[in-house]
Amino acid sequence: MVDRSRPGHYNATLLEKRDLSERYFLMILSRPPDLADPGPGSFIHLLVPGEKRFFLRRPFSVLDCDESTLTLIIVEKGAGTRIMRRLPVGENLDFIGPLGSSFPELPGKRVLAVGGGVGLAPLYYYHRLMSATRDTDLYRLLYGARTRTDLFIGNFDWSIENVDFSTDDGTYGFSGNVVQLAEREIERSQVDVIFSCGPTPMLKSVAALARTKRITHHVSLENRMACGMGACRSCVVPVRIDSTACHRTVCKDGPVFNADDLVWEELPEI
Numbered sequence: 406m407v408d409r410s411r412p413g414h415y416n417a418t419l420l421e422k423r424d425l426s427e428r429y430f431l432m433i434l435s436r437p438p439d440l441a442d443p444g445p446g447s448f449i450h451l452l453v454p455g456e457k458r459f460f461l462r463r464p465f466s467v468l469d470c471d472e473s474t475l476t477l478i479i480v481e482k483g484a485g486t487r488i489m490r491r492l493p494v495g496e497n498l499d500f501i502g503p504l505g506s507s508f509p510e511l512p513g514k515r516v517l518a519v520g521g522g523v524g525l526a527p528l529y530y531y532h533r534l535m536s537a538t539r540d541t542d543l544y545r546l547l548y549g550a551r552t553r554t555d556l557f558i559g560n561f562d563w564s565i566e567n568v569d570f571s572t573d574d575g576t577y578g579f580s581g582n583v584v585q586l587a588e589r590e591i592e593r594s595q596v597d598v599i600f601s602c603g604p605t606p607m608l609k610s611v612a613a614l615a616r617t618k619r620i621t622h623h624v625s626l627e628n629r630m631a632c633g634m635g636a637c638r639s640c641v642v643p644v645r646i647d648s649t650a651c652h653r654t655v656c657k658d659g660p661v662f663n664a665d666d667l668v669w670e671e672l673p674e675i
């Protein structure tokens with residue numbers, strides 16, 4: 406019998422690739438039938454096809470998943486993602502997953518999700534899963550970018566409720582950064598818990614805001630990875646658990662952490 410509760414090693418077909426903006430694109434893969442249901446925050450560890458020099462897999466959060474497809478949102482960053490952007494539809498992709506922890510289910514709590522860049526993936530997926538089962542009024546997603554084109558308005562299916570945008574240059578939505586928008590939201594309405602995912606400087610600002618407002622904060626981190634399964638410890642981050650300083654792996658203990666456990670001033674910025 407197939408065990409759908411554990412990560413596995415899979416092959417999938419690239420069904421569709423769609424540019425969202427100059428730097429961002431979607432990859433829609435076929436979902437292997439025995440793939441465990443990914444949680445919002447979990448990721449797949451994908452091999453860049455073709456070239457042997459890319460022996461390290463690349464981690465990508467799940468943006469969406471249904472019975473037949475698995476969708477990723479990717480920003481072109483270095484050599485690996487540049488190749489992925491140019492892959493033809495029909496390409497065979499090798500991945501391990503789903504890996505890592507997820508944002509917690511919090512029935513009845515009012516969650517404010519704060520995202521930037523590809524940090525959209527787990528926060529959007531959480532919303533999609535939640536809208537199938539629970540009251541979406543309890544979940545508000547704030548998404549920020551430098552400028553309107555990086556919000557991919559018009560190129561992305563934003564048909565979810567309770568989403569607000571910010572742009573640093575004021576070309577769309579709230580004028581300012583997404584943390585300032587979060588601060589305004591907290592002043593206007595009750596927020597029990599904050600979720601965040603995005604660039605590390607943004608996460609640090611969200612953590613400072615959550616501390617000031619005494620709001621529980623769960624954060625999804627990135628770090629460079631090798632094995633992706635907790636064995637090599639190349640992805641550890643400093644934490645403090647019960648006043649004891651130690652390390653936790655982003656790939657297995659995370660990527661989602663309780664922000665109070667992290668030693669923010671020593672967190673790597675990658």
Ligand SMILES: Cc1cc2nc3c(=O)[nH]c(=O)nc-3n(C[C@H](O)[C@H](O)[C@H](O)COP(=O)(O)OP(=O)(O)OC[C@H]3O[C@@H](n4cnc5c(N)ncnc54)[C@H](O)[C@@H]3O)c2cc1C
Pocket residue numbers: 448461462463464465466467477478479480481482483484485486487523526626627628629630655660675
């Ligand atoms: C849990 C997790 C979820 C992620 N989800 C997404 C996502 O949904 N969409 C997306 O576009 N990106 C995501 N990333 C970042 C993504 O993995 C990197 O942008 C990507 O690996 C860069 O590969 P590259 O070959 O283009 O870049 P290069 O800079 O050429 O990569 C060189 C090496 O550094 C590693 N690396 C570089 N940047 C990062 C980074 N930010 N995080 C981790 N490893 C890095 C690469 O994996 C590779 O091993 C995620 C990272 C983590 C840890």
Ligand code: FES
Pocket residue numbers: 629630631632633634635636637638639640641654655656657
């Ligand atoms: S990547 Fe090996 S332990 Fe996290």
